[in-house]
Structures are given as structure tokens and as C-alpha cells.
Amino acid sequence: MSEHDTQAAFFQLAGYNEGHYPCLRWMHAIPNGGLRNRNVAMKLKREGVKAGVWDVFLPYPSGGWHGLYIEFKFGTNKLTDNQIEFGDYLKQAGYCRVVAYDAGEAMNSVISYLEGEL
Numbered sequence: 001m002s003e004h005d006t007q008a009a010f011f012q013l014a015g016y017n018e019g020h021y022p023c024l025r026w027m028h029a030i031p032n033g034g035l036r037n038r039n040v041a042m043k044l045k046r047e048g049v050k051a052g053v054w055d056v057f058l059p060y061p062s063g064g065w066h067g068l069y070i071e072f073k074f075g076t077n078k079l080t081d082n083q084i085e086f087g088d089y090l091k092q093a094g095y096c097r098v099v100a101y102d103a104g105e106a107m108n109s110v111i112s113y114l115e116g117e118l
Contacts, residue, residue: 003074007055009103014110021114023060030057052082054097063116065096070109073101
């Protein structure tokens with residue numbers, strides 16, 4: 001299993017839950033991570049990809065938050081300095097944020113967020 005596999009499993013779970021939480025239809029991945037060749041990396045940087053931006057965004061207000069960001073980590077990986085800085089910015093700007101190490105944990109966090117429990 002990898003971070004990619006975990007995130008793919010998470011979006012599958014989200015799809016199963018769209019009937020109960022229609023806003024999940026608009027939850028999306030942000031393709032900022034991953035290894036790329038130099039040309040692709042330069043193209044994406046020109047298009048606005050930024051180091052540190054978290055993996056997933058749910059553009060739906062709940063519990064006093066403007067939206068929810070999720071950062072997926074695998075194994076013993078930790079947030080990078082850029083991700084910590086972005087996470088701090090998100091909190092200050094009124095966004096809920098969650099770090100998740102597996103798909104079920106992430107989905108439980110989304111449901112808690114949507115139920116106003118985060």
C-alpha cells in the first residue's frame with residue numbers, strides 16, 4: 001500500500017457516501033506531490049502548483065469552518081516544513097485541516113467534519 005493507494009481508496013469511500021453527503025461530489029485532489037520529470041515539474045510550477053499545499057479539499061462550510069483540507073501520509077512520514085506552514089495558514093484563515101494515515105481514518109474525519117464535530 002502507498003499514499004496513492006490510500007488516497008484512491010479514500011475517494012472510493014467518498015463515492016459510497018455521496019448519497020448521504022452530496023457535497024462530497026465536489027471534493028477533489030490537488031496534484032502537488034509526487035515525482036515528476038523536470039519538464040512536467042516546470043510546467044506545473046508555471047501553472048501554479050505550490051509545494052506544501054495539502055492533498056485534498058472539500059469546498060463545503062461546516063461547524064464554523066470554510067472548508068476541509070486533508071493531507072495524506074504513509075507509514076512514518078511526517079508533514080514537511082512547507083506543509084506545516086500551509087496547515088498553520090489554513091487554521092488561521094478558517095479552514096479545518098486533518099492529517100490522515102489511512103482511508104478509513106480520513107473518511108471518518110470527513111463525516112465528523114460534515115456533522116459539525118470537528
